[in-house]
Amino acid sequence: MTAEGGGGSSLGSKQDLHAQLLRYAADLQTSVCRERDTHKQLSAIVEQLEMYTVDLRRAVAAERRRSDQLAEAHLDTILRLARASTFRDNETQAHASRLGLYSGVLAEALQMPERERQVLVTVAPMHDIGKIGVPDAILHKAGPLTPEEWSVMRRHPAIGASLLRGSSSDLIETARLVSLTHHEAWDGSGYPQGLRENETPICGRIVKFVDVYDALRSKRPYKPALSHEDTCQILLKGDGRTLPSEFDPRILDVFGDVQERFDEIYRQNRDE
């Protein structure tokens, strides 16, 4: 390749070529340096992002710990509320726990989702919390209640429901439904709303049933404790006061399969 202008000597063009090669070498070196700088910069960015990732993990873990602690404190409060609800009533803590356990057995037999089952076991013991709004003179009256006294007594589901209203917690919301509907009956003969069949949510239907089971098994001022067999007989066939039509037929159906576990729960969690 000749130099520009055409007529240069061979020595001149050699020098030109040399100069040109030097330029190339210089440019090459510059671009290598630039490359190295870019590389350095990139690894600084990567190192910085690694720090961000580590901190993100740390922050998420701390957040999770805090949220677990909150959930635990929340549950603890609810369990204490459940215990508080048994103090004013003549019912015992053991009765309240048994209701949770029976409800869990039925919920499982009815193939309810895991979370709903757990929630029901936790809140079923609170079903009578509304009784804290019923005067002692009625709640603890030795003799039979007058019709007026009964109407006050029958307010306890609504009192409990208003106490538990408006919570964003699924536990409290289920507790509210259980309180409100645990005296409703499948045949519409219950209270306070006289709901029929599936109008009562499943949690209310379950607690209604297990509450009657436990009441029949327990000794009351006006009745002796019944055996498991006699209790099953009354629930499935009825007697003068309790009719099978009050209960969800699906619950009666699965109860037949799991009834021994009700007996176990009663025996293992006796009143002290």
Add this chain to the structure above:
Amino acid sequence: VQTILIADDEDHLRLLVRMTLESDGYRLLEASDGREALELARKERPALLIIDWMMPEMTGLQTLEALRGDPDTTAVPVIMLTAKSQKADRNQALRLGIRGYLVKPFSPLELMQLVETVLAGPHS
């Protein structure tokens, strides 16, 4: 809302610092060299200056000296955010009355903590 000025010649780093601190509710201003930082500090009077050491035009240290020499900006609290990790460097910067010294790559949690502490503390 408190204003924080971040001075660093690397765009990505300013972006990270901005995102980290804006989510904590601060207003962020950016400068890409020491001279720009000095001008913005005089004009905007930020509650805090976070500054890199090695920058074109003016280094962080030179900027700091200029800030301290101006009665308008002498009191602004400063956090140095730098790749210089030597103890001697740190001591040199601390002698100019900075409130914090963070080494790159820095921990964002540490930065947030430090910013909160500095802004809560006495502005002297």
